[in-house]
Amino acid sequence: xxxxxxxxxxxxxxxxxxxxxxxxxxxxxxxxxxxxxxxxxxxxxxxxxxxxxxxxxxxxxxxxxxxxxxxxxxxxxxxxxxxxxxxxxxxxxxxxxxxxxxxxxxxxxxxxxxxxxxxxxxxxxxxxxxxxxxxxxxxxxxxxxxxxxxxxxxxxxxxxxxxxxxxxxxxxxxxxxxxxxxxxxxxxxxxxxxxxxxxxxxxxxxxxxxxxxxxxxxxxxxxxxxxxxxxxxxxxxxxxxxxxxxxxxxxxxxxxx
Amino acid sequence: xxxxxxxxxxxxxxxxxxxxxxxxxxxxxxxxxxxxxxxxxxxxxxxxxxxxxxxxxxxxxxxxxxxxxxxxxxxxxxxxxxxxxxxxxxxxxxxxxxxxxxxxxxxxxxxxxxxxxxxxxxxxxxxxxxxxxxxxxxxxxxxxxxxxxxxxxxxxxxxxxxxxxxxxxxxxxxxxxxxxxxxxxxxxxxxxxxxxxxxxxxxxxxxxxxxxxxxxxxxxxxxxxxxxxxxxxxxxxxxxxxxxxxxxxxxxxxxxxxxxxxxxxxxxxxxxxxxxxxxxxxxxxxxxxxxxxxxxxxxxxxxxxxxxxxxxxxxxxxxxxxxxxxxxxxxxxxxxxxxxxxxxxxxxxxxxxxxxxxxxxxxxxxxxxxxxxxxxxxxxxxxxxxxxxxxxxxxxxxxxxxxxxxxxxxxxxxxxxxxxxxxxxxxxxxxxxxxx
Numbered sequence: 179x180x181x182x183x184x185x186x187x188x189x190x191x192x193x194x195x196x197x198x199x200x201x202x203x204x205x206x207x208x209x210x211x212x213x214x215x216x217x218x219x220x221x222x223x224x225x226x227x228x229x230x231x232x233x234x235x236x237x238x239x240x241x242x243x244x245x246x247x248x249x250x251x252x253x254x255x256x257x258x259x260x261x262x263x264x265x266x267x268x269x270x271x272x273x274x275x276x277x278x279x280x281x282x283x284x285x286x287x288x289x290x291x292x293x294x295x296x297x298x299x300x301x302x303x304x305x306x307x308x309x310x311x312x313x314x315x316x317x318x319x320x321x322x323x324x325x326x327x328x329x330x331x332x333x334x335x336x337x338x339x340x341x342x343x344x345x346x347x348x349x350x351x352x353x354x355x356x357x358x359x360x361x362x363x364x365x366x367x368x369x370x371x372x373x374x375x376x377x378x379x380x381x382x383x384x385x386x387x388x389x390x391x392x393x394x395x396x397x398x399x400x401x402x403x404x405x406x407x408x409x410x411x412x413x414x415x416x417x418x419x420x421x422x423x424x425x426x427x428x429x430x431x432x433x434x435x
Numbered sequence: 436x437x438x439x440x441x442x443x444x445x446x447x448x449x450x451x452x453x454x455x456x457x458x459x460x461x462x463x464x465x466x467x468x469x470x471x472x473x474x475x476x477x478x479x480x481x482x483x484x485x486x487x488x489x490x491x492x493x494x495x496x497x498x499x500x501x502x503x504x505x506x507x508x509x510x511x512x513x514x515x516x517x518x519x520x521x522x523x524x525x526x527x528x529x530x531x532x533x534x535x536x537x538x539x540x541x542x543x544x545x546x547x548x549x550x551x552x553x554x555x556x557x558x559x560x561x562x563x564x565x566x567x568x569x570x571x572x573x574x575x576x577x578x579x580x581x582x583x584x585x586x587x588x589x590x591x592x593x594x595x596x597x598x599x600x601x602x603x604x605x606x607x608x609x610x611x612x613x614x615x616x617x618x619x620x621x622x623x624x625x626x627x628x629x630x631x632x633x634x635x636x637x638x639x640x641x642x643x644x645x646x647x648x649x650x651x652x653x654x655x656x657x658x659x660x661x662x663x664x665x666x667x668x669x670x671x672x673x674x675x676x677x678x679x680x681x682x683x684x685x686x687x688x689x690x691x692x693x694x695x696x697x698x699x700x701x702x703x704x705x706x707x708x709x710x711x712x713x714x715x716x717x718x719x720x721x722x723x724x725x726x727x728x729x730x731x732x733x734x735x736x737x738x739x740x741x742x743x744x745x746x747x748x749x750x751x752x753x754x755x756x757x758x759x760x761x762x763x764x765x766x767x768x769x770x771x772x773x774x775x776x777x778x779x780x781x782x783x784x785x786x787x788x789x790x791x792x793x794x795x796x797x798x799x800x801x802x803x804x805x806x807x808x809x810x811x812x813x814x815x816x817x818x819x820x821x822x823x824x825x826x827x828x829x830x831x832x833x834x835x836x837x838x839x840x841x842x843x844x845x846x847x848x849x850x851x852x853x854x855x856x857x858x859x860x861x862x863x864x865x866x867x868x869x870x871x
Contacts, residue, residue, distance in 0.1 A: 184773055185551050186649040186703075189542040190659065190696040192666060228461050232585060235542040235651070236618055261546075289664070297696065299665050331665050404668070414485040 190297040194237040194392040195257050196226065196384065197286070197332075199279045201308035201339075202247040206270035211309055211339055214376040219243075219265040221377075222384045226260040229388050237300045237392030242292060246279035247272035257292050276312035276351060280319035287328035301404075302332045303387045306355055307380065309339035311347040320354055330360040333387055333404050336367045339376060363405030368412055369423045379412070379422055386411045437466055438521070439481060445525075446518045447472065448498075453479065453517060453527070462585070465525065472515075472527055479517070480602065481525035488523045496605050497526055506571035509564050510598045511588075526602060535588035535597060538642070542584070542649055552646075553592045555760045556747055556798070560594030561587075562646050563740045564806065568598050569639055570733035573632045578607045580630040582638035583616035584645065595806075607631050618651060622676035622724060633727035640718035640731060647707065649699035651675075652719050655682035655690030659697075681719035683712070706772050708764030714739055741804055745792040749812070750778045760798070781812060781824055782854045784867040792867075794826055794854060802862070809862070813851050826860075827851035835861040 198219075206212040223241065230239035240257035244250050245268050253266060283304065286292035293299055323329050336352040356365040368383065370376050390404045409424050416422035437458040439445075445453040451473060459467040465482040482488050498516055505512035513526040540550040552558045565587060572579060579586070581603040588597040610629040615621075619641050621634035628634075644652040658666075658674050666674075680690040682700055692700035704712070717723065718731040749760040750771040761772050771778045781795035794800060799808035809830040817823055827850070828834050834846045837859040846852050846860075860867045 184702075186541070186544055187698045188545040189650050189699070190654065191543075225461070231543075231546070232462060232537070232539060234546070235539065235584075293665075298659060298663060300671075301665060301667060328665060331667065411485070 189235045191235045191238045192298045192300050193240050193295040194300040195240045195302040197304045198243045199306040200245045202245045202268050202270045203274040204271050205310045209373045212270040216267045218377040218380045222381055223263050225385045226388050230260045233392055239388055244279050244282050246275050250278035250282040274310050274312050277315035277319040280323045284323045284326055287326045303391050304332050305335045307337045311345055312351050333361055338369045366405050366408050369425050375422055445520055447515050448518055477527045478530045479525050479527050482523050497602050506575055507568050509568045509596050510601055512601055531588055535590050538587040539584040555762050557594035558646055559744050561589050561596050562643050564596035566733045566737040570737055576607055577604050578632045578635050579604055581615045582635050583619035618675045625672055625676045636730035648703045650697040652681050653679040656693050657690040679724050685716050708762050710764045749795045749797045783870045785870050786865055786867045823853045825851040825853050832863055
């Protein structure tokens with residue numbers, strides 16, 4: 179009797195999880211920020227699907243989106259493979275409860291919840307997009323998040339939206355969030371003052387980090403330098419265009435721009 | 436969002452106009468579009484990666500390659516470079532046929548259910564075509580530099596191969612900034628050395644293993660252990676580079692495939708003849724990983740694969756199943772290794788140059804290293820009852836057969852004759868005798 183099936187099985191593939199933390203506070207209504215996010219996300223999903231399909235056995239890309247206004251919400255209750263992810267437009271309103279977003283992210287970064295692939299994972303990436311001062315409470319939530327091993331390993335990218343975004347509190351929050359921790363390399367904080375470029379920058383950063391993260395060449399680049407590559411790529415792509423910058427991080431309290 | 440909209444007008448460097456018809460796909464270096472160049476519908480690769488756009492050395496190499504002949508018909512060769520426009524440039528090539536799949540898709544049957552090889556012969560053909568292409572490329576003094584699963588389009592039924600992304604090809608010893616893809620990159624390239632023919636050989640061994648086995652040769656119990664649940668770039672560079680352990684390494688058994696996670700390696704390795712197992716063990720050994728000069732050349736692979744093609748046996752019981760044939764090496768197994776049934780081992784053609792070719796039902800007959808079949812083994816009904824194996828002449832020229840008693844018969848194209856021991860077949864330019 180012939181064997182019923184000599185077809186191959188799917189190859190095991192590690193996952194690269196991309197976590198988006200998206201500010202949906204009321205101020206995101208100004209200058210069409212939330213519209214830009216809503217326009218960019220479906221395209222990002224397409225790009226990540228492309229990258230994931232061309233490289234699937236090395237790193238299959240999974241997405242999670244946490245929006246935060248008065249509270250934090252997840253679009254799906256668990257990470258979803260890029261080709262299966264459907265973006266649902268979000269509306270802006272309310273406060274900037276970054277604390278809730280950090281706590282929700284922390285709850286997802288465990289083997290028992292969002293990072294449970296049997297085939298293992300590559301370093302995740304967390305992209306935070308916000309346009310204003312976070313409400314109180316974010317620091318203790320971030321401290322807890324920074325104890326999380328997955329977060330420590332993750333590539334962390336902060337995107338500051340709007341020219342008026344450089345307040346002391348926001349700078350502190352983003353600077354602390356973007357500390358590379360175990361991922362090494364420099365911080366990646368991108369300031370977008372020209373809001374017409376928000377869409378483009380978010381798309382570019384997503385595509386770059388997912389490509390670098392899921393096809394990492396490790397020693398070829400110098401281990402831990404994904405952050406540097408992202409920064410270089412953003413500089414190459416957007417500078418000297420006004421309105422997109424990677425501000426130098428210094429210890430003082432001056433605004434970045 | 437694609438950077439070029441349908442209707443965008445570009446120009447080739449010689450001034451010929453080019454019109455963008457639509458977006459096809461995007462990749463690491465750029466985007467691919469369907470374009471019209473004069474009366475031809477072609478593909479345009481348009482670079483979006485700043486490192487390439489600003490790299491004049493890359494552009495010069497690309498222009499040089501366009502002026503060369505492709506090493507073989509399998510290469511989808513760059514045919515011309517565009518002028519710099521809209522902040523970038525690209526090159527045109529023939530369109531990829533839709534019935535072919537990227538090799539990478541063969542690893543994801545859950546997403547691409549049609550992307551799997553239908554026979555061992557298709558696997559052999561794909562492997563042979565790749566080795567043939569790279570052997571010619573290396574002889575011509577070039578190295579591919581970025582050999583990986585994304586470079587090959589393969590027909591899952593025939594195993595026909597088209598080699599893509601030939602813009603990376605450069606004279607051996609020269610690098611235009613291309614490094615390679617992790618899990619395929621040689622360790623010395625990972626640590627900053629220039630890719631060359633020896634690093635191509637490292638990547639080639641991995642590509643060939645994946646054609647036959649599907650899973651990755653360096654994936655095993657070590658790489659999937661809980662220690663690497665969040666694999667960092669440093670760990671990846673080590674486990675798939677300088678410290679890589681082949682999952683069937685003859686000496687180090689620490690990274691054997693795991694039945695649940697690497698079922699293909701387990702299943703297909705058991706069906707491989709010893710000669711090709713030996714070759715994989717040599718090509719992917721710790722020594723070959725670390726010492727580039729010890730790597731197996733494309734021409735060595737080609738010799739072995741041609742021998743396996745000549746020896747391949749089809750199994751009638753498996754006719755409806757994927758992989759309805761099996762590889763043998765010298766001694767025939769008592770039963771089909773795939774289905775466990777008795778099988779017909781057919782006849783052997785022993786050529787005057789000493790080479791042999793086994794003919795079984797449905798199996799194409801190829802001369803030497805050709806990919807064009809000249810005949811097929813066929814099952815025929817005998818007038819007095821019963822069945823026998825015949826050989827159909829599918830070439831364009833007649834053959835003659837000489838019986839043991841000396842009578843001669845002509846076999847016209849499209850006709851067939853029963854194979855019996857000791858008859859002689861006179862093909863154009865070479866004779867062969869039929870043996871059991």
